[in-house]
Amino acid sequence: MTSSSTRITSCLLAAAIAMSISPLAFAGNPHAPLRAVAAAGTSGDQASVDRFIVRYRPGTLQASDSQRAVGAVRAALQQSGLVGASSAASVRHVRKTASGADVVKLSRPLDRVASAALMRRLAADPAVAHVEPDLRAFHTGNEILRAPTPAALPTATPDDEYYASHQWHLHHPTGGMGAPAAWNQATGEGVVVAVLDTGVVAHDDLDGSVLEGYDFITDAFVSRRDSDERVPGAHDYGDWNDDPTQCDVTPSSFHGTHVSGTVAEQTGNGLGMAGVAHDAKVLPIRVLGRCGGYTSDIADAIVWASGGSVDGVPANENPAEVVNLSLGGNRACEANSEYQLAIDQAIANGTTVVAAAGNYNVDMSQFSPASCAGVIAVGATRITGGKANYSNFGDGVDLSAPGGGGQVDGNPNGYVWQNINDSATSPEEGQQNYGGMAGTSMAAPHVAGVVALVQGIATTPLTPAAIETLLKDTAREFPVSIPSSTPLGVGILDAAAAVAGVVPPCEGDDCEPPIEATPIVNRSPVGGLMGDEGEALLFSIDVPAGASNLNFLSYSGSGDVSMLVSFNAEPMPDAADFRSTRPGNNERIGIAAPKTGTYYVKLLGVKKFERVTLEARHN
Known part of the structure; x- marks a missing residue:
């Protein structure tokens, strides 16, 4: 049942609206009155x-x-x-x-x-x-309307009761993202999607899709736990705040539960709503709590989610193919920032990073982590296919996805609908429910879900750079004009086209075997390299869209090496796109305008070599 009074729901990066309806599994009247509340985005501009x-x-x-x-x-x-x-x-x-x-x-x-x-x-x-x-992100909200009772809900396929009437963002021909046609080929089975957010709460329509996860918050005030230690599990204790000396007074959002539902809410079970990649598994990682979450905790969680090592935390037994970041703050991402280094490591581990562009209707270049190199930055569109008025924009936005237009498009067409808890404080004070929210927070997990669909049917997992290229190449044109002053990327996410664009596996004697190379990370030197005369060491780096001034350097040590570089192919002595053959180990290859994709670099021993360092750098 809905709570007895309207409340404000504050959702990190959910820019406009949150509505809730009575939980279908328990309510005597499944069409009880809807209610709407507003929620603003985060701010990294701390006083x-x-x-x-x-x-x-x-x-x-x-x-x-x-x-x-x-x-x-x-x-x-x-x-x-x-x-x-x-x-x-x-x-x-x-x-x-x-x-x-x-x-x-x-x-x-x-x-x-x-x-x-x-x-x-x-x-x-x-x-x-x-x-x-070490900034924290904050969120605020205010009530804007109480919505009327909806009309009777039609039966739909899939048979989730609110799918047809409320989840326009999955199936609407103009503003939706083409999920039904994609589901004919892919459901995300076998793929793990890490959702770094407020954690999750129990919900019958989500529980079967959720792994245990971890709580990365290192501040007891923020986490509402009894210590600063990180702990297993990702239970959302509620992110409400009633102390105005700490941050704005806000109720709980249960934002992570809603975002996780967009990725993998159970589908075809006759209950509630549907998720984009409903056979994928969500790895919830709690990084946000009361008054937001620290950059240092979020960055460590990105590394751990991708299978990287974090001191004091057990190894992640379920490394994620994609990380969703529906969070951020007002600070540009710098080359050596904690966010950028964490994202670089995740990409080197083969994990695609998706981030919300932000909700301030400004250029996203000053918003992190969306402005970090290598991230797929996602803007928000309405049911009309036009720009949501709150969505950040700019050349850094890669593509857009349904985020909801809020009040301007009414109920339910102004909101993205998934599962929530209806409490204003702790989840124990409320019960499982369904709610509509709007924001780039809602757009990003649609993209993360499609990444899961694609990886689930790819015989060999696609690299993060290849995933970005695929999503952008298959995005459909905006159905309405997007002003040149507020670019929202190449178009709107198209799940069906992305799935159809996965190249089928090569079969037969003429197929080339996969290239086995050691991945390296932008601006992270790899030292101690050694080999005999004639021996070759092969490395790879994924170069994101928009990168410039790609440089490969080798230096230090003893002996003599040559350097060979090729794009999307293993460089050979007689077939390389670029080469550097100076005497000794000081080799350099510069590419002013690199392509988006994978570059392979080979060090070839002209003589026996020891303690050589290799580095790749790009802007």
Whole structure:
């Protein structure tokens, strides 16, 4: 049953609306009155900051000693004039991140001016490679309307009761994403989709699609758990806040449950609604709670989701083929930022990263993690196929997907519909339900779900770069004009075309075997390479759309190597797109305008070589 009073639902990146209807499994009247509430997007523009991420250069004392790392921050506070020379500034070491950076926490928050001064001082330290604030994302909301009772619901195929009447975003010929035709070929079976969000709550229409997951929040206030430790499971305790000194007062959103439903809500079970890749498994990872979530926690979760190692957390037994990030904040993604390094590692692990473009109706270049290199950034469209008025835009948006137009398109056509809990606080105070939300948060999991459909039928998993190319090549044109001042990518996600675009496996004697190469990551040197005369070492790097100035470099060590590079093929001595054959180990190949896809680089021993370093860099 619906709660006795209307409430505000605050959804991270759900820009406009959340509505709920009585749970079909329990309500005596399945057509009870709907209600609508609004929710704004996140903000990374915090008034004060008390946590920072500091990455020290390899080989420095600070990089290997947490006490020295803390001491360097304390010294920078004093040198910046933020504390007196005689004052014992309180700086606490929180932990190491997956990238090897140190998260430190100050005893009191610094305002924008003071935090900028501290970061300038730290950046001037020769031992410091990078420093950034460990920001949290916030969300706010306000009620906008109470909707009328809907008409009787028709029977549909699939037989989920609200599929035909409410889930336009899956099947509408103009604004939908073509799911039914795709389901004839693919359902996501065997694929894992990581949803980094508020966690999940129990729901009969989702439980069978959800793996155990993990809670990555390292702040007890944010998590509502009794410690700062990370723990197994991804239970959503509720993200409501009633303390205005911490962040805006908001009710719980159960945003992660709704997003997970878009990816893999159970389908064809006669209950509720349908999910895009309903035979895939959702790996829920809790990174958002009360007053949002820290950059450092989200970045570590990205690494772990893709199968990477994170200190203090057991190995992920279910690495994800795709990560969904319906979250973010107002800060541009820098080349050496914690987000970018985590995304680079995920891509090197073969994981596609999908992120919401944001809900401020501004250029997404100042929004992270969507503006990070290698991410598939998703804008939001309405049932008309036009731009949702809240959606961020810009050249960085790769493509768009249904996010809902909110009140302007009415009920139910203004919202993306999936499962939720109807409590304003903890899930134990409410019950399982279904709700409509609007935002780029809702658009992104449609894309993540289609990635699962594609990977589920691909004989050999597609690389993240190949997935991005496929989705963009098969996107359909916008049915209405999108102003050139607010670009939303190449078009609208088309699930059926993407599935049809998966190249069938090659069969027969003429087929080439797959290329076996060691993946490398942008701006991450690989050292200690060695081999005999005539021996070859083969590496690969996925280059995202929009990259420029791709450079391959080898250096240091002893002996003599040559470098060969080819696009989408193994370079051979007599067949390579590029080559560098200088005496010694200092080789360099530069490509000003690289193609989107996989480049292969081979080091060939002219003489025996040892301790050689290889690096690939692109902007």
